[in-house]
Amino acid sequence: xxxxxxxxxxxxxxxxxxxxxxxxxxxxxxxxxxxxxxxxxxxxxxxxxxxxxxxxxxxxxxxxxxxxxxxxxxxxxxxxxxxxxxxxxxxxxxxxxxxxxxxxxxxxxxxxxxxxxxxxxxxxxxxxxxxxxxxxxxxxxxxxxxxxxxxxxxxxxxxxxxxxxxxxxxxxxxxxxxxxxxxxxxxxxxxxxxxxxxxxxxxxxxxxxxxxxxxxxxxxxxxxxxxxxxxxxxxxxxxxxxxxxxxxxxxxxxxxxxxxxxxxxxxxxxxxxxxxxxxxxxxxxxxxxxxxxxxxxxxxxxxxxxxxxxxxxxxxxxxxxxxxxxxxxxxxxxxxxxxxxxxxxxxxxxxxxxxxxxxxxxxxxxxxxxxxxxxxxxxxxxxxxxxxxxxxxxxxxxxxxxxxxxxxxxxxxxxxxxxxxxxxxxxxxxxxxxxxxxxxxxxxxxxxx
Ligand SMILES: Cc1cc2nc3c(=O)[nH]c(=O)nc-3n(C[C@H](O)[C@H](O)[C@H](O)COP(=O)(O)OP(=O)(O)OC[C@H]3O[C@@H](n4cnc5c(N)ncnc54)[C@H](O)[C@@H]3O)c2cc1C
Numbered sequence: 119x120x121x122x123x124x125x126x127x128x129x130x131x132x133x134x135x136x137x138x139x140x141x142x143x144x145x146x147x148x149x150x151x152x153x154x155x156x157x158x159x160x161x162x163x164x165x166x167x168x169x170x171x172x173x174x175x176x177x178x179x180x181x182x183x184x185x186x187x188x189x190x191x192x193x194x195x196x197x198x199x200x201x202x203x204x205x206x207x208x209x210x211x212x213x214x215x216x217x218x219x220x221x222x223x224x225x226x227x228x229x230x231x232x233x234x235x236x237x238x239x240x241x242x243x244x245x246x247x248x249x250x251x252x253x254x255x256x257x258x259x260x261x262x263x264x265x266x267x268x269x270x271x272x273x274x275x276x277x278x279x280x281x282x283x284x285x286x287x288x289x290x291x292x293x294x295x296x297x298x299x300x301x302x303x304x305x306x307x308x309x310x311x312x313x314x315x316x317x318x319x320x321x322x323x324x325x326x327x328x329x330x331x332x333x334x335x336x337x338x339x340x341x342x343x344x345x346x347x348x349x350x351x352x353x354x355x356x357x358x359x360x361x362x363x364x365x366x367x368x369x370x371x372x373x374x375x376x377x378x379x380x381x382x383x384x385x386x387x388x389x390x391x392x393x394x395x396x397x398x399x400x401x402x403x404x405x406x407x408x409x410x411x412x413x414x415x416x417x418x419x420x421x422x423x424x425x426x427x428x429x430x431x432x433x434x435x436x437x438x439x440x441x442x443x444x445x446x447x448x449x450x451x452x453x454x455x456x457x458x459x460x461x462x463x464x465x466x467x468x469x470x471x472x473x474x475x476x477x478x479x480x481x482x483x484x485x486x487x488x489x490x491x492x493x494x495x496x497x498x499x500x501x502x503x504x505x506x507x508x509x510x511x512x513x514x515x516x517x518x519x520x521x522x523x524x525x526x527x528x529x530x531x532x533x534x535x536x537x538x539x540x541x542x543x544x545x546x547x548x549x550x551x552x553x554x555x556x557x558x559x560x561x562x563x564x565x566x567x
Contacts, residue, residue, distance in 0.1 A: 123146045123147070123374045123375065123563075124146070124147045124148075124149070124372075124373050124374050125141050125146050125147070125148050125149075125373055125374060125375045125376065125377065125563060126148075126149050126150075126151065126358065126360045126371070126373040126375075126376040126377070127141070127148055127149070127150040127151070127340065127376070127377045127379060128150075128151050128348045128351070128360070128376060128377070128378050128379060128380055128388065129151070129152065129159065129378070129379035129380040129540075129541070130150055130151075130152030130154070130156075130157040130158070130159065130333065130337060130342065130344075131157075131158065131159025131160060131161065131333070131379060131380075131541070131552060132158070132159060132160075132161050132329070132332070132333055132542075132549045132552040132553050132556070133159075133379040133540040133541045133542065133552040133553060133555050133556035133559075134150060134152070134159075134337075134377065134379030134380075134540065134556060135150070135157055135158075135332075135333040135334075135336040135337040135553075135556070136185075136336055136540075136552070136553035136554075136556030136557050136560075137377040137379055137540055137556035137557065137559050137560040138150050138336060138337045138339075138340040138556075138560075139189075139335075139336035139337070139339075139557075140556070140557050140560035140561065140564070141340075141377075141560045141563065141564070142339035142340055143339075144560075144564050144566075146564075147341075148339070148340035148341065149340065149341045149343060149371065149373070150337055150340045150341065150342045150343065151343050151346045151347075151348050151360065151362050151370075152342065152343065152344050152345075152346065153345065153346065153347035153348070154344065154345070155344050155345055156330060156344065157330055157333040157334050157337055157342065157344075158328065158329060158330025158333045158334075159333075160511050160513075160514070161177045161328075161329040161330060161333065161549050161552075162328065162329075162330045162333075163177065163325075163327070163328020163329065163330060164328070164507065164509075165327075165328075166506075166507075168451055168452045168453075169449050169450070169451055169452075169463070170449065170450045170451075170452075177324065177325070177328070177329040177549065178202070178322045178323065178324055179199075179322070179323050179324070179325070179329065179549065179550075180317075180320045180321065180322050180323075180550075181320050181321040181322075181323075182258075182316050182320055182550075183259075183548075183549070183550040184550075185259075185550055185553050185554055185557070186332065186549065186550050186553060189332060189335070189336065189553075190332070193332070193335050195325075195331065195332065195335070198325050198326050198327060198331055199323040199324070199325060199326070200323060200324050200325075200326055201321065201322070201323050202322050202323065202324055202428045202447070203322075203428040203429070204218075204219055204220060204320065204321065204322050204430075205218075205426065205428060205429040205430065206218065206219060206293070206429075206430050206432065207426070207429055207430070207431045207432070208228075208230055208288055208289075208292050208431075208432050208433075208434045209431060209432070209433055209434060209495050209496065210230060210288070210434050210435060211433075211494055211495070211497075212497065213229070213230070214431065214496065214497075215228060215229045215230050216228070217230075217289065217292075217293075219317060219318055219319065219320065220318075220319050222240065225239075225240060226240070228289070230284075230288040230289075230434055231281075231282070231284055231285045231288050231289060232282070232284075232285070234281075234282070234285075235281040235282055235284070235285025235288075235289065236285075236289075238280050238281040238285060239280070239281060239285065239289045239290065242280045242281075242314060243314045243318050244318075246311055246314040246315035247314070247315050247316075247318055250267075250311065250315045251314075251315030251316050256308070256311055256312045256315050256316075257312065257316070258309075258312040258313060258315075258316045258546050258548065258550075258551070259545060259546060259548060259550045259551040259554055260545065260551075260554065261523050261526045261527050261530070261544050261545045261551075261555075262527055264306070264308040264309070264312055264518075264523040264545070264546070265308070265523040265524045265526070265527040266308075267307060267308040267311050267312075267523075268306050268307065268308040268520065268521060268522070268523040268524045269307065269520075270520045270521055271306075271307045271520060272302065272303055272304065272305060272306070272307060272520055273290070273291075273294060273302040273303075273305045273306065273307055273309055273310035274286065274291070274302045274303045274305075275307065276307040276310050276311065277290045277291060277302070277310060283436070287434060287435050287436045288434040288435070290302075290310060290313075290314070291434075291436065292432045292433065292434045292435075293313065293317075293432065294309065294310060294313060295432075295433075295442065296430065296432030296433070296442060296443045297443075298411070298515045298547055299411050299413060299442050299443075299467060299469070299470060299473070299514065299515060300411040300470075300515055300517045300518075301411075301438070301470065304517060304519050304520075305517065305518055305519065305520070306518045306519060306520045306521070306522055306523060307520070308518070308523050309518050309546065312546070324447075329549060343362070343364060343369065345364060345365050346362045346363070346364045346369055347362060347363050348360055348361065348362045348370070348380075348388055349361050349362065349363060349388065350388060350390075350391060351376055351378065351388055351389050351392060351537065352391060352392065353392060353393065353396055353536075354372075357372045357373065357374065358372065358373045358374065358375060358376045358536050358537065359371075359372055359373075360372075360373060360376060373536075374536060375535045375536035375537070375538070375563045376536060376537055376538070377538055377539070377540055377556070377559045377560060377563065378537065378538070378539045378540070379539070379540040379541050379555075379556055379559070380541065381408075381410065381513035381516070381541065381543065382404070382405045382406075382408035382516065382541065382543040383405070383406070383408065383410075383513070384513075385405050385539055385541070386402065386405035386406045389402075389405075389537060392537060396536070396537050397533075397537055398532045398533070400528055400529045400532045401529045401530075401532055401533050401539065403529075404525055404526065404528075404529035405529075405539070407525075408516055408517075408522075408543045409516075409517050409519070410512070410513045410514060410515060410516050410517065410543075411470060411473075411514050411515045411517055412473055412474060412477055412510070412511060412512050412513070412514045413467065413473065413509075413510075413511040413514030413515060414467065414468055414472075414473045414476055414477060414484065414508070414509075414510055414511075415465055415466075415467060415508070415509040415510075415511070416465070416466045416467070416468070416484060416485065416488050416505075416508055417463060417464060417465045417466070417505075417506040417507050417508075417509075418463075418464045418466065418489075418492075418503035418504060418505060418506055419449075419451060419461050419462070419463055419464075419503065419504040419506050420461065420462050420464055420499075420500050420503045420504070421461065421462070421500065422448065422459075422460040422461055422462055424462060424498070424499070424500050424503075425444070425446050425462060425464060425496060425498075425499070426446065427446055427447070427448045427462060428446060428447065428448065429445070429446050430443065430444075430445050431443060431444045431445075431446075431495060431496055433469070433495055438469045438470045438471055439469045439494070439495070440468060440469055440472050440491040440494050440495075441466055441467070441468055441469065441472075441488070441491050441492055441494055441495040442467045442468060442469045442470075442495075443466075443467050443495070444464055444465065444466045444467070444492070444495060444496060445464070445465045446462050446463070446464050446465075447462065447463045447464075447465075448460065448461075448462060448463075449461055449462065449463045463506060464503070466488065466492055466495075468488055468491070472487070472488070472491070473514075475487075476488070477510055477512060478510070481505065481508045484508055485505045485508075489503065489505075514547075515547040516541075516542055516543035516547055518546065518547075523545075526543075526544045526545065529544075530544060530558070533562065534562075535562060535563045536563075538559040538562045538563055539559060540552075540555040540556040540558070540559035540560075541555055541556075542555065
């Protein structure tokens with residue numbers, strides 16, 4: 119590649135910004151196109167001056183996010199992090215029971231399932247951790263290491279081979295679906311095994327000002343064009359031409375290479391007119407075939423003692439529940455008269471059917487529908503909580519269906535510069551996996567992978 123390579127990155131989420139960092143660190147000129155008015159994508163938060171500490175949407179980073187931790191240390195962002203407890207409660211609609219991941223005796227007291235299932239869960243977790251997790255054979259953030267286990271079976275089939283149906287529904291299913299909201303019946307076994315192998319004993323943190331601070335640092339040396347939506351990538355005389363709509367009208371330009379780091383269906387559209395030599399059939403089929411579970415995050419302010427603080431409450435059972443999970447954060451809220459009150463900020467995520475029904479319907483209808491459902495997950499939820507904010511993510515969680523990790527590896531191996539792809543849809547829907555995919559894509563362009 120020529121010395122002064124000019125590279126476009128499309129998408130300023132965690133994947134695109136990590137790619138930008140890798141490319142600018144190698145001395146490349148990078149222009150990053152982002153359709154929203156800020157960086158961070160699905161990991162982006164928001165600010166409300168009267169709330170302290172600010173958190174916006176509750177994106178967690180975990181102790182095993184090794185790439186992210188490396189960046190946090192390098193940028194000196196440790197002070198931005200707030201450790202949160204990993205309290206996990208599982209609700210059957212009536213009884214809410216703790217399911218601890220960091221204490222074996224407490225796990226053995228988990229009351230929703232029989233002792234035989236608790237022992238089976240413990241044994242399978244330890245085995246996955248020792249045999250596959252610690253040895254690095256499986257890695258929740260690395261598609262290559264997930265592909266080896268992706269034998270076509272589902273997380274549900276795997277879970278039910280280890281324990282009773284109820285054991286699976288109230289232990290493993292509730293955690294996988296509680297974190298990602300997709301249906302274990304259509305999710306690869308690799309995802310379940312990797313979760314068992316990596317999550318035991320994990321510690322969780324949130325960024326005080328939101329995780330986008332990391333995206334912003336990663337893109338600091340790129341030329342960032344916010345509110346620039348890319349509509350097409352073409353090849354002309356060996357150069358990559360990016361067409362975008364900015365506030366001032368048509369924008370874009372010519373580049374030597376491009377990293378396309380947007381959700382898969384958008385990526386497929388943007389590169390639709392490229393010839394097969396630039397984007398092969400395998401990658402094209404892959405991008406077109408990816409499906410997403412949308413996410414609707416509804417938050418509320420309630421009295422400080424209304425629910426336990428710093429707690430993840432998840433629905434148990436095999437059904438798609440009306441409310442899938444809630445996460446609670448203590449916050450200080452300054453009133454109009456200057457007085458400060460301790461309150462709880464509660465994020466509630468409806469189940470799949472309710473989410474799909476409510477997307478795009480506006481906060482009034484969303485709150486009117488969701489608020490009365492909250493007591494189905496937490497029986498004592500206040501009747502009149504104060505609505506705080508709604509965040510819609512139509513491309514919430516890319517679904518790792520059985521065989522998806524294998525297909526991801528095959529498609530990625532086939533891709534060649536000047537057009538490469540990144541995003542969490544190649545791996546698990548986590549910020550760590552998204553960033554690693556961005557780095558991998560950038561290295562593909564740099565020839566250092
Ligand atoms: C509700 C929810 C909670 C989550 N919680 C966690 C968590 O606690 N911990 C965790 O690790 N992960 C969590 N995740 C997953 C995590 O947010 C994602 O895996 C990750 O942020 C994906 O990053 P990405 O860069 O691949 O994609 P995105 O974040 O989707 O980035 C793509 C970017 O491209 C932009 N874009 C789209 N189209 C165009 C276009 N045509 N032109 C220009 N720009 C475009 C978008 O605006 C966006 O900024 C959560 C996800 C959701 C939905």
